[in-house]
Amino acid sequence: MRKLVLLGGGYGNMRILLRLLPNNLPLDTEIILIDRTPFHSMKTEFYALAAGTSSDQEVRVDFPESDRLTIINAEISRIGLEEKRVYLGNGQEVAYDDLVIGLGCEDKYHGVPGAEEFTHSIQTIGNSRKTYNELLGLPSDAIVGIVGAGLSGIELASELRESRGDLQIKLFDRSPRILRDFPERLSNYVKKWFDNHDVEVVSNANITKVEQNKLYNHEEVIPVDAVVWTAGIQTVKVVRDLNLESDGSGRVVINQYHQLPTDENVYVVGDCAGLPMAPSAQLAEEQAEQIVKILKAMWRSEPLPEKMPEIKLKGFLGSLGQKQGFAYLADRTVTGRIARLMKSGVLWMYKWHNG
Ligand SMILES: Cc1cc2nc3c(=O)[nH]c(=O)nc-3n(C[C@H](O)[C@H](O)[C@H](O)COP(=O)(O)OP(=O)(O)OC[C@H]3O[C@@H](n4cnc5c(N)ncnc54)[C@H](O)[C@@H]3O)c2cc1C
Secondary structure: OEEEEEEOOOHHHHHHHHHHOOOOOOOOEEEEEEEOOOOEEOHHHHHHHHHOOOOHHHHEEOOOOOOOEEEEEOOEEEEEOOOOEEEEOOOOEEEOOEEEEOOOEEEOOOOOOOHHHHOEOOOOHHHHHHHHHHHHOOOOOOEEEEEOOOHHHHHHHHHHHHHOOOOEEEEEOOOOOOOOOOOHHHHHHHHHHHHHOOEEEEOOOOEEEEEOOEEEEOOEEEEOOEEEEOOOEEEOHHHHOOOOOEOOOOOEEOOOOOEEOOEEEEEEOHHHEEOOOOOOHHHHHHHHHHHHHHHHHHHOOOOOOOOOOOOOOOEEEEEEOOOEEEEEEOOEEEEEHHHHHHHHHHHHHHHHHHO
């Protein structure tokens, strides 16, 4: 049997499973999925898990069941590209014919001393649970610092405000205005929400050091009871350890078929893949659609398209608590209740298709 091994059951590989199972897989091919968690974790919702507004069960769905699919629940410790094998933490080795690396990303601390040691994370479901325990266990009036005001920082700050009205929340933004790369209307809307809900946005911030209960913004020392780091990501260590050619942001360089330029049987999907757009679940899924087409053509020994179509993304949707939201779709901004309903709708559809 030919083995297609999927590393990581995230957004990219879930889409590959959805498209290949049950009827699009050649009879001589089986799929093996390896993930450290026994279910698909919906990373886009980890902010709500950490803030205590979504339960653990609400941010995960089961992997599909099929007699063409074997699921291995284990930690991947090394990928052996030479020997076409994947090495697991439990000592097991898994051989592959085709491999899709979809292991996502982890926090990047930019060399800030103490950041890794003294901040909490929402990059994995395990870390989000720990962050939840920390944040929800804080006494009244405790100060929470959130470092990084990108989408995940904004969503976490607003959700935590609704979950814990009694905490002091400080959101540290590197830019002079929040969501600097998007129209000012969006920035103003989000800033106003924070002002109205007593979340302090610290603009032009530069966190230079973190210590136990202390954040250093430039030279200023800010007392904190807990800090969550949402200020940068990098591909996971297992992928960094491959020492493959990477783009400016550390993502693996791939060809137009999403394969390693040096190995047509190894594909990279999602946050690990070097694409010209910012990493997102949406991008991972669109890329997965193309990978499925390539895999099918390769299995049938058909020629590959001379030029792959450009991946087009719809934009993004963000939440400000349970009732308000903001979106940037087809170069238009949408704010308020409608944007929030759209986000909830997308999540509902996702669970419906994948649950
Ligand atoms: C708070 C937050 C909000 C976000 N909101 C949005 C949004 O609104 N829209 C959007 O498009 N994107 C959003 N993103 C980004 C999005 O979640 C990622 O781009 C997306 O998850 C990437 O998908 P992926 O397939 O690359 O991997 P992931 O979905 O990250 O999945 C990787 C999988 O690999 C597994 N894994 C990793 N390492 C190992 C290992 N060593 N051994 C075994 N298993 C391993 C993990 O358990 C996981 O299941 C958000 C991210 C965060 C953190």
